[in-house]
Amino acid sequence: MNKVKKMEILGDSARYDLCNYGNYNTDNFLSGKLPGIYNATTGNGDCIPLFKVLMTNKCSNDCRYCVNHSAHDFSRVEFTPEELTSIFLDYYNHRLVEGLFLSSGIPGDVDVSMENMVEVARKLRFEHDYPGYIHLKILPGSSYDLIKRAMSLANRVSVNIEAATSEGFEELSTTKTLNYDIIRRMKWIKRLMKKNSNLAPSGQTTQFIVGASDESDSDILQRVDWLYKKMDIKRSYFSPFKSMKDTPLENKIEPNPKRTSRLYQADYLVKSYGFDIKELVFEEDGNMMLEMDPKYTAALSNMEMFPVEVNSASYKELLRVPGIGKISARRIIESRKQNVRFKNLEELKNIGVITSRAETFVKLNKSYQTTL
Ligand code: SF4
Structure with a gap:
């Protein structure tokens, strides 16, 4: 398969992984343009085009919301580190993108997949003197040494937590565990950043998939608060669950789009305004009211x-x-x-x-x- 076709498949597969909130919109993959270009908004509101792609959509995991889950019989492709490096540099040298956001499926040994991603970053930094932004996804279960190497090359790293509680996580996958594959890696990242501030200087982030499991807003926000306090997470992203064809959750109802907006508002109150979770108002089912923003609801109560x-x-x-x-x-x-x-x-x-x-x-x- 030629590189352009692979780019179409693997650029498209990366679209549900968020790297900023303001732009949650899969249309931010610039339609009509080359595949894999994604408009991201920086903390100060600037908009930068990122090259966002998976190394491969081959995966042995069974995440029930994901189109790449192991049981799905469809076209699987992969890039070698050399191919991906050269495509990225083509985009970058033509000023189509200003940074790289790289993730991957996990076809077998997770460290082999993580090593391939690290190799792309190494080639860019040391063989091509690429000075720009690199965000590397830390794959669940990756080894300490590979995480450390990834952090020495990337500006930012992230481990996707996906669910707030162990029970919610188990609803989504039987091949990964929250405490071992995710939280433990976050702890290592935090420890490494403390030891050496040059490692991943823009810090670590994470992402929840809202509405894929039956967790409430209260579950999610309590976990978010814990992540800020205990894991030094810089940002939490809330990706609304999308029911995708040929996934075990294809018939699950998608959450109301307002739900993620309310979560971002509540997250902002906790992180930037110093609200205690106890100040927020949850209904009996643990969710916030959709009709009113959380600050207003908190004031009224x-x-x-x-x-x-x-x-x-x-x-x-x-x-x-x-x-x-x-x-x-x-x-x-x-x-x-x-x-x-x-x-x-x-x-x-x-x-x-x-x-x-x-x-x-x-x-x-x-x-x-x-x-x-
Ligand atoms: S690990 Fe899970 S979410 Fe990631 S590509 Fe594999 S099946 Fe999809």
């Missing part, structure tokens, strides 16, 4: 904390107010140093507060802005 006096509240208290984000909270605190006191909603609006959301929850110089 903790009305005893409101209204907040804008001119004296702490940064933490301001961040709990719907309509006040990190930038506007900082501006409010900074203004106090110049003895500025906010007198009305218009003044808050001018510094970026979304007053239509905030007015129910704030007081300005002791006067409550609205009634519920």
